[in-house]
Amino acid sequence: MRTLVLSSSLNPASRSRRLCQRVDELLRTEHEVDTRWVDLRDIELRPCHLGKTDSMRALADLVAESDNYVFGMGVHCYTVNDGLKMVLDTCMKGCEDKFFGILCAAGGEKSYLSTMHLTQMCMNEWRMIQLPRVVYALERDLPEDGAPVPALEERLALFARDFATIGRKLLA
Numbered sequence: 001m002r003t004l005v006l007s008s009s010l011n012p013a014s015r016s017r018r019l020c021q022r023v024d025e026l027l028r029t030e031h032e033v034d035t036r037w038v039d040l041r042d043i044e045l046r047p048c049h050l051g052k053t054d055s056m057r058a059l060a061d062l063v064a065e066s067d068n069y070v071f072g073m074g075v076h077c078y079t080v081n082d083g084l085k086m087v088l089d090t091c092m093k094g095c096e097d098k099f100f101g102i103l104c105a106a107g108g109e110k111s112y113l114s115t116m117h118l119t120q121m122c123m124n125e126w127r128m129i130q131l132p133r134v135v136y137a138l139e140r141d142l143p144e145d146g147a148p149v150p151a152l153e154e155r156l157a158l159f160a161r162d163f164a165t166i167g168r169k170l171l172a
């Protein structure tokens, strides 16, 4: 199973990137998943009407070749962050009907429904199927200079376990 783990935050101190790194590690080491890691900071992004850069074309190829996806997002103004929206607008050919999961970092606990915008886009535009388990983390769950608190670590482990199990079943 080829899983693309896409960390979409451009923030150097991103918390959602740390969620993605941990799930990537768990998928590889505990569940023998063949993950492909993309940090959106390494992609030269352009909005959709300005054409794709070479790195955007490479990302689009990776999207098409992958069996399923883990998206890391930060909440910006109650919705997905800007970089992720650009990827969704430009690089998602070949993702139709595939499985995905969401790892989300936010500033406040009241924005938890923001991940539903990603759910809606993936379901309505490409008929994708979501893992019914979102990891939503606040600063207190993931301190800048420390490890995830045990409750978050547990949620990440459950996410990775269920993603690997259901992802494989959907490919069988």
Ligand SMILES: Cc1cc2nc3c(=O)[nH]c(=O)nc-3n(C[C@H](O)[C@H](O)[C@H](O)COP(=O)(O)O)c2cc1C
Binding pocket: 009, 010, 011, 013, 014, 015, 016, 017, 073, 074, 075, 076, 077, 078, 079, 105, 106, 107, 108, 109, 110, 111
């Ligand atoms: C432009 C902007 C808008 C934000 N809007 C929200 C918001 O609506 N709700 C919220 O809970 N946090 C909001 N935040 C806080 C981020 O979700 C938080 O910093 C999170 O850690 C971002 O993910 P990242 O660390 O992976 O970049 C906002 C941050 C920025 C920079």
